[in-house]
Amino acid sequence: MTLIRQYVNAMLERDSVALSKLFSPTGSFVDYCPKDSGKPQLHAYGPEGIDMFFRNQFLFRKFEITDATIISDTQAYYYAIYNGYHMRAIATIQEFSKDGEIKHMVVRPA
Amino acid sequence: MGVYIVTGGSGGIGGKTVEILRNQGHEVLNVDLKDADICANLATKEGRDYVIDTVHEMFPDGIDGLCCNAGVSGACGNLKLIVSLNYYGAVNLAHGLFDLLKKKGGSCVVTSSNTISQGAARPDLVDLLNYSQTKTALSEEAILKIVEKFDDSNLSVGNSIYVTTKYALARWVRRVSASWAANGVRINTVAPGNVSTPMTATMSTSAKAALAALPIPINYGTDELMNPEDIANVIVFLVSPLAHGVNGNVMFVDGGTDALLNSEKVY
Numbered sequence: 570m571t572l573i574r575q576y577v578n579a580m581l582e583r584d585s586v587a588l589s590k591l592f593s594p595t596g597s598f599v600d601y602c603p604k605d606s607g608k609p610q611l612h613a614y615g616p617e618g619i620d621m622f623f624r625n626q627f628l629f630r631k632f633e634i635t636d637a638t639i640i641s642d643t644q645a646y647y648y649a650i651y652n653g654y655h656m657r658a659i660a661t662i663q664e665f666s667k668d669g670e671i672k673h674m675v676v677r678p679a
Numbered sequence: 680m681g682v683y684i685v686t687g688g689s690g691g692i693g694g695k696t697v698e699i700l701r702n703q704g705h706e707v708l709n710v711d712l713k714d715a716d717i718c719a720n721l722a723t724k725e726g727r728d729y730v731i732d733t734v735h736e737m738f739p740d741g742i743d744g745l746c747c748n749a750g751v752s753g754a755c756g757n758l759k760l761i762v763s764l765n766y767y768g769a770v771n772l773a774h775g776l777f778d779l780l781k782k783k784g785g786s787c788v789v790t791s792s793n794t795i796s797q798g799a800a801r802p803d804l805v806d807l808l809n810y811s812q813t814k815t816a817l818s819e820e821a822i823l824k825i826v827e828k829f830d831d832s833n834l835s836v837g838n839s840i841y842v843t844t845k846y847a848l849a850r851w852v853r854r855v856s857a858s859w860a861a862n863g864v865r866i867n868t869v870a871p872g873n874v875s876t877p878m879t880a881t882m883s884t885s886a887k888a889a890l891a892a893l894p895i896p897i898n899y900g901t902d903e904l905m906n907p908e909d910i911a912n913v914i915v916f917l918v919s920p921l922a923h924g925v926n927g928n929v930m931f932v933d934g935g936t937d938a939l940l941n942s943e944k945v946y
Binding site: 609610611612613614617618620621622624625628629 | 896941
């Protein structure tokens with residue numbers, strides 16, 4: 570299964586641990602979509618940070634995704650919901666680590 | 680050695696603050712509902728006035744520090760108590776003891792909460808509280824009448840009121856800090872994360888589940904909350920002359936939770 574598929578699955582299942590394991594030790598996640606609603610972008614760094622960050626987001630239902638479509642080995646479209654604010658988003662694995670993990674994941678409005 | 684007043688010093692963060700200050704050789708007066716040097720209910724005007732009068736009688740030459748730590752959680756089930764103790768119990772006491780702090784160039788530290796950065800505060804109520812120091816503003820009683828209309832059986836309402844009081848406290852500290860410092864009195868606030876205290880020990884199961892959603896990076900991989908002494912050590916530092924350059928600061932002492940959830944908010 571491709572990394573982008575595993576990423577989407579983890580997001581859909583709201584599984585912060587599974588999500589965190591996709592990232593390299595220096596991996597980062599940046600989501601610029603909240604800026605469209607006047608909020609700062611989301612940023613999480615490192616597997617442990619990504620686990621804790623999304624544990625909070627998922628448990629309080631601050632964030633979830635629906636209707637994902639994988640369009641390549643590195644990209645997926647989905648609807649992202651930020652505290653009730655819906656946005657069409659595109660997630661892109663911009664860089665892989667040499668061990669094949671996600672080094673840099675960027676999500677932007679689509 | 681100095682004279683320090685600590686509220687809520689019978690346990691938790693306040694208790695550790697008292698212990699550390701006493702171990703440093705200071706004279707410390709614990710103000711709390713029970714098991715204290717001065718037993719008083721800081722949720723009431725009478726209780727606050729009693730403490731203010733007593734401290735003036737005991738230390739007419741001034742005090743070196745005031746640590747306003749007394750408070751209840753959002754899960755206590757009493758919304759009026761959250762407002763009257765968490766906010767007025769700190770702000771009105773600090774105003775009432777300001778002259779004694781000024782006499783010795785003292786310092787004040789108020790305990791807020793790292794939840795202030797998580798967007799649950801009610802801005803309307805924060806404004807009402809912060810403007811309540813003016814003559815034309817709503818009185819404490821009037822604000823409590825507003826609060827008593829809310830649903831106190833709803834945990835999220837309790838949490839929102841709790842965060843509101845802590846946000847208002849932090850903003851009050853920032854607002855008065857320049858003027859106070861110009862009069863020789865520094866004032867700062869600490870914003871603790873979830874701490875293992877008598878307050879958190881009595882929380883409901885659902886409230887404890889909510890705590891788990893606020894990870895503490897320094898305790899990653901465990902279910903442990905912050906230790907009270909982690910917070911108390913910072914309070915003792917801030918109230919001491921070592922922190923002479925720190926004023927009007929909201930210092931997050933949460934093991935990195937705020938940085939985790941709000942890394943993009945540098946200021």
